[in-house]
Amino acid sequence: MSDEHNGFHAPGTFVLAIIFLVTFILLWLGHAKWLTDIWEMY
Amino acid sequence: MSFEKRTCEISGLEIEKNSESMIKLNMATAIIFFAIGGAAGLLVLLTRWPAIHLLPVEWYYRWLTAHGLLALLVWIIFFEVALVHFGSVTLLKSRLAVPILSKITYGLMLGGTLLVVVMVLGGQADVLFTSYVPLQAHPLYYLGIILFAVGSLIAFIHFFINAVVAKKEGEYKRTLPMVSFGIMAASIIGIMSIAHGAAIYIPTFLWSLGIIETIDPSAYRLVWWGLGHTSQQINVCMMVACWYGIAAFLFKAKPASEKLCRSAFVLYILFINVASEHHLLVDPVFSTWHKIVNTSYVMHLAVLASMIHAFAVPASIEMGLRKQGYNNGLFEWLKKAPWGNPAFSATFISIVLFGFLGGTTGVIFGTEQFSIIRHNTWAITGHFHGTVVAGTTIAFMGMAYFLIPVFFKRDLIMPGVAKLQPFVYGTGITILSITMMAAGTFGVPRRHWDYNFSDAPFGYQFDSTVDIFMGLVGIGGLIAVVGGAMFVFVTLGSIFKGNKRA
Amino acid sequence: MAIHEPQGNWWQPLSKDEKIWFILALVWMLVSFLYMPIQHFIGVQNPPSESYRVSAEDFEALIEAQEEKYTVGEENGFPVVRPNPDEPVYLKASMWEWTPVLELEKDKTYKIHLSSVDLVHGFSIQPINLNLMVIPGIDYVVNLKPTSSGDFRILCNEFCGLGHHTMVGKINVI
Ligand code: HEM
Ligand SMILES: [Cu+2]
Ligand SMILES: [Cu+2]
Numbered sequence: 172m173s174d175e176h177n178g179f180h181a182p183g184t185f186v187l188a189i190i191f192l193v194t195f196i197l198l199w200l201g202h203a204k205w206l207t208d209i210w211e212m213y
Numbered sequence: 214m215s216f217e218k219r220t221c222e223i224s225g226l227e228i229e230k231n232s233e234s235m236i237k238l239n240m241a242t243a244i245i246f247f248a249i250g251g252a253a254g255l256l257v258l259l260t261r262w263p264a265i266h267l268l269p270v271e272w273y274y275r276w277l278t279a280h281g282l283l284a285l286l287v288w289i290i291f292f293e294v295a296l297v298h299f300g301s302v303t304l305l306k307s308r309l310a311v312p313i314l315s316k317i318t319y320g321l322m323l324g325g326t327l328l329v330v331v332m333v334l335g336g337q338a339d340v341l342f343t344s345y346v347p348l349q350a351h352p353l354y355y356l357g358i359i360l361f362a363v364g365s366l367i368a369f370i371h372f373f374i375n376a377v378v379a380k381k382e383g384e385y386k387r388t389l390p391m392v393s394f395g396i397m398a399a400s401i402i403g404i405m406s407i408a409h410g411a412a413i414y415i416p417t418f419l420w421s422l423g424i425i426e427t428i429d430p431s432a433y434r435l436v437w438w439g440l441g442h443t444s445q446q447i448n449v450c451m452m453v454a455c456w457y458g459i460a461a462f463l464f465k466a467k468p469a470s471e472k473l474c475r476s477a478f479v480l481y482i483l484f485i486n487v488a489s490e491h492h493l494l495v496d497p498v499f500s501t502w503h504k505i506v507n508t509s510y511v512m513h514l515a516v517l518a519s520m521i522h523a524f525a526v527p528a529s530i531e532m533g534l535r536k537q538g539y540n541n542g543l544f545e546w547l548k549k550a551p552w553g554n555p556a557f558s559a560t561f562i563s564i565v566l567f568g569f570l571g572g573t574t575g576v577i578f579g580t581e582q583f584s585i586i587r588h589n590t591w592a593i594t595g596h597f598h599g600t601v602v603a604g605t606t607i608a609f610m611g612m613a614y615f616l617i618p619v620f621f622k623r624d625l626i627m628p629g630v631a632k633l634q635p636f637v638y639g640t641g642i643t644i645l646s647i648t649m650m651a652a653g654t655f656g657v658p659r660r661h662w663d664y665n666f667s668d669a670p671f672g673y674q675f676d677s678t679v680d681i682f683m684g685l686v687g688i689g690g691l692i693a694v695v696g697g698a699m700f701v702f703v704t705l706g707s708i709f710k711g712n713k714r715a
Numbered sequence: 716m717a718i719h720e721p722q723g724n725w726w727q728p729l730s731k732d733e734k735i736w737f738i739l740a741l742v743w744m745l746v747s748f749l750y751m752p753i754q755h756f757i758g759v760q761n762p763p764s765e766s767y768r769v770s771a772e773d774f775e776a777l778i779e780a781q782e783e784k785y786t787v788g789e790e791n792g793f794p795v796v797r798p799n800p801d802e803p804v805y806l807k808a809s810m811w812e813w814t815p816v817l818e819l820e821k822d823k824t825y826k827i828h829l830s831s832v833d834l835v836h837g838f839s840i841q842p843i844n845l846n847l848m849v850i851p852g853i854d855y856v857v858n859l860k861p862t863s864s865g866d867f868r869i870l871c872n873e874f875c876g877l878g879h880h881t882m883v884g885k886i887n888v889i
Contacts, residue, residue, distance in 0.1 A: 178731040180469050181528035183543040185732045188524050192739060195573045199747060202583045205654075209586060209843045211759040211824070211860040270877055304718055341874050345835045347851065348876070391717035430835055430850050461717040469730050471721050473737065496848045497766035497829075497855035504762070505751045513744040520740040524733065529717075581751045582761055588846040589837045589872040656844040658837070658872035662880040666870075669883035670791045670812070673841060673868040 216308045231309040232302035236295045243291035250283030251697040262687035270662045281342035294368045300396030301372045307379035321364030328357030346428045355418035362410045369403035395454030398478040399447045409439030431498045442489030452608040456526040459560040464533030477518035484515040491579035559611030559635035570599030592653025599646045623711030631703045638696025644689025652682040765856040771832035777805045808836040808849045813869045813884025824860040837873030861888040
């Protein structure tokens with residue numbers, strides 16, 4: 172089995188996990204942008 | 214040791230008699246309170262839906278208090294007490310070490326719950342479930358919470374007594390099975406969290422009796438969240454243990470690396486406690502470094518643990534299904550998975566929704582600066598309906614579908630309804646959670662009776678897109694209520710009326 | 716299987732996909748963690764961290780003194796205060812009002828002292844959606860620079876009793 176998937180045990184899950192990570196990063200970047208829309212504060 | 218037990222023909226589990234009755238009792242009680250908590254959720258939902266605005270103001274806050282307590286505390290923790298018994302007795306093929314302790318747990322938790330509900334709906338505790346001082350409730354309200362907490366503390370301690378007895382009697386040799394290991398991690402976190410609970414509810418109880426003069430509001434928030442957040446990690450741990458359990462029962466799935474998964478549970482135990490301070494990121498008093506180190510550095514290691522589990526569980530399911538021959542391409546295993554089995558579909562839905570809805574937003578809203586633009590808005594409510602509802606609650610639903618035939622020896626009634634239920638509930642909660650977050654992005658506050666501010670000295674109108682989100686929250690919530698009711702009918706119906714097995 | 720005790724040596728190296736995933740997840744967690752301290756140095760939107768103890772009476776006195784000195788008008792029964800940007804500004808939360816109405820100048824930085832004289836309240840400026848907690852007995856010092864002008868509302872977004880939903884204040888930025 173491992174030969175067929177380049178040593179990956181769970182290639183499907185790996186693809187899902189990468190989709191998850193990309194979503195996560197994009198959402199996070201969205202918030203980093205929205206934060207700059209508010210008034211300055213410290 | 215010999216004790217009374219039977220072998221379950223569905224699962225092959227050996228079921229000991231004393232623990233069996235406690236698991237049944239706690240599970241059934243949990244589901245009944247899930248039903249009441251859900252009804253409270255419906256009333257709150259219909260009040261926040263501007264087109265309906267159902268309840269008068271004081272009843273909105275009362276039912277909101279009741280919904281938070283019944284759903285978050287009572288449903289979840291009764292179910293967890295059942296899981297504690299399952300993980301420390303059934304899975305270890307052992308016996309319930311001290312049966313009377315389980316009965317005391319049940320009595321205290323039920324008594325506490327009833328006291329709390331009477332106080333809240335009797336209008337003696339209009340404080341919401343966080344009861345931030347100097348808001349004050351009737352002393353019996355705090356007493357009810359304390360009774361409930363002591364009961365669950367005894368259950369978590371009982372885990373360790375059972376596990377030690379099982380080891381002494383030779384039921385396992387070196388380490389616990391993974392699922393029990395997860396439930397053990399949850400029990401450790403449970404004990405830590407109730408220690409915070411004692412540190413805050415006992416003084417507050419004395420304060421409500423007039424014995425203590427004041428409670429510092431800022432210190433209250435710090436310690437209260439030591440309970441409030443840490444206890445959410447009990448839920449995450451228990452949820453992950455259920456994921457591993459269902460994957461193992463249905464697919465004989467084995468985590469690719471026991472090493473990594475067990476280490477991830479240890480990360481939870483080590484780092485979750487301080488993470489509770491992400492509730493205080495825009496509070497005065499705490500310094501910047503204190504906030505960053507406590508909530509974030511350490512919380513992110515706990516998040517890392519969740520990312521490990523979120524990969525390991527579906528990976529083990531994938532490997533199990535590939536072994537069964539669904540080995541073509543990337544996703545044949547996923548297409549051919551047993552979607553008609555609600556134990557599986559609920560588990561998979563829980564994994565996906567917990568990650569995408571609850572997990573991502575939890576880390577983002579828990580980032581020190583991002584808290585400025587999300588704190589106390591409806592986005593937070595949307596976030597935790599992604600964790601504790603879409604994640605934990607749906608995982609427990611899957612576990613209930615699996616455990617009811619095993620422990621009650623009855624078939625599930627209405628299998629067609631059961632088959633659809635996780636999808637209906639999951640869809641409803643997804644819409645509810647996303648649209649709550651969208652409304653919160655525009656500043657709609659949580660815990661707020663009048664989104665039109667009609668009695669305020671200065672009126673305010675939200676951006677008109679918010680009206681659409683408010684309506685969608687209502688629609689998503691109604692779908693979720695239908696899904697919740699389907700769950701209650703199927704499970705309670707099966708418990709009382711399902712076909713008896715031999 | 717996860718429901719049985721693992722047999723043999725289970726402390727084994729990770730598979731390739733698990734290892735890659737673990738590294739990616741770890742790196743992303745470190746990046747999102749490091750953002751927080753770095754943002755304190757390079758960012759201009761950060762949670763304030765200066766605070767002091769203050770009694771309700773003392774804070775009321777500060778509010779009154781400010782009103783005497785800087786009131787420029789009245790709106791819906793609330794004094795409108797136009798403070799000097801070089802001096803401390805006081806804003807009081809109470810059940811269920813924000814006092815006074817503040818008139819601030821765009822792009823000037825103000826030191827706003829926020830406190831509550833009764834319960835915990837939530838300070839939420841709309842429509843920009845900027846949120847902070849207001850705690851009784853604590854003076855929260857917020858350095859705030861309005862970067863847009865117009866009429867803004869202060870909502871209360873922490874439950875503070877049955878009038879919570881009527882607790883709306885106002886900030887005018889000119
Ligand atoms: C039928 C499904 C559900 C619906 C329609 C629903 C709906 C709601 C709504 C509308 C609110 C009010 C938010 C506000 O006004 O600020 C709320 C709050 C809340 N819900 Fe749910 N909910 C559901 C299930 C659950 C479950 C299963 C749990 C826990 C496991 C839960 C935990 C909470 C908590 C902790 C709050 C916050 C209460 C507070 O802010 O004091 N909900 N829910
Ligand atoms: Cu308020
Ligand atoms: Cu309020």
